Amino acid sequence: MNTEWTALNPLLDRKSLMEGKLLWDSSLNEVPMDFRVPSVPYAFTAIPEIKSKISSAFIDHFIETAWQRQAHGSTPVLLIVPYLSKPHLDHLDQGKYILAADLCGNGLLKKPPFYMRLSGNPNLFPSPTRVARPYSNTSAQAAMVLLEKKLWQGQQQILERMELRGGKMAKGQLSKVISSYQQDGVIRREGKTDIIVHNPGRLLDRLQQEWRQPEGEGPYHYRLPPDLHWKELIMKANEKKVKWCYSPEYSLRRYASFGEEGPIVLWTEDPAFFWEYGKTEAVNSPAFSQLSLTFINSPLAFFQTEEASDGSIWSGPVMTWIQSSRGMPASRKPPGDYTRILSTSAILN
Secondary structure: OOHHHHHHHHHHHOOEEOOOOEEOOOOOOOOOEEEEEOOOOEEEEEEEEEOOOOOHHHHHHHHHHHHHHHHOOOOOEEEEEOOOOHHHHHHHOOOOOEEEEEOOOOEEEEEOOEEEEEOOOOOOOOOOOOOOOOOOHHHHHHHHHHOOOOEEEOHHHHHHHHHHOOOOOOHHHHHHHHHHHHHOOOEEEEOOOEEEEOOHHHHHHHHHHHOOOOOOEEEEEEEOOOOOOHHHHHHHHHHOOOOEEEOHHHHHHHOOOOOOOOOEEEEEOOHHHHHHHHOOEEOOOHHHOOEEEEEOOOHHHHOOOEEOOOOOEEOOHHHHHHHHOOOOOHHHOOOOOOOOOOOOOHHHO
């Protein structure tokens, strides 16, 4: 019995998983065993493989191995782990022949034509080294910075780049975030310090699923005076170091032209500047708006922003890509894949 089983001693006394729907009679061992789902009924033979933790890279390997075993007529493997999250199950569900269950009541039994999936039960075995939401809030800064290049020579280099891009994170938190990304198979370590981003697409997918924009007030809508010179106004804002940027959705126009102009959409910490210097007039209906302001007092909103030569400050490329991939009509999505938006990131060129 391999050492992975030692971490899951509670299994040795159990005779069921998946909320009591998956049953067996004899003690678990790494030999072909008979399992059954009485409620269907359905029965199968499989070899239990118990892991104390899994990564996305392991799931890729497990899916491929399960396919090969099926093709060669070999006894399938039943993967048993402490916890299968929804992303884990979604990833496993990409395979055609999958048997997997956890100790929390979740699982996937997929052997056509039979299919049963249970998810949503909480993790009863949280890892102390894993960040609760590694792709959201402050932790998301690390993911966004990692997309800027493939090879990082240690965590200090990541912290320095993060600070350069307007963010900040404690060394201890970054260490846990990096460990979480490694578990998810989006990065790998090489040597003592090097960190390699070997699956940027998956990193983007996790950001798309979990990142949420910082909370703010608004949007509030205004009309602009006809004699206002917008470029002069934003240059003045930059001179006074007003914290502002075009919203991610508005920033999409850097990469594609839209049929309708629409209002200028800003995020800012200092709306009073635009009221005073822009001489704006509040309007009740967005239909008559020329300027839409959202008040956000969070540095996370302005992380990775990019200032153009004309003074325009655009949302960061990763936030812009996330916005373009979430629920926007096809007519407003930029053409091509995310490499157009993330063209400033060397890793995606």
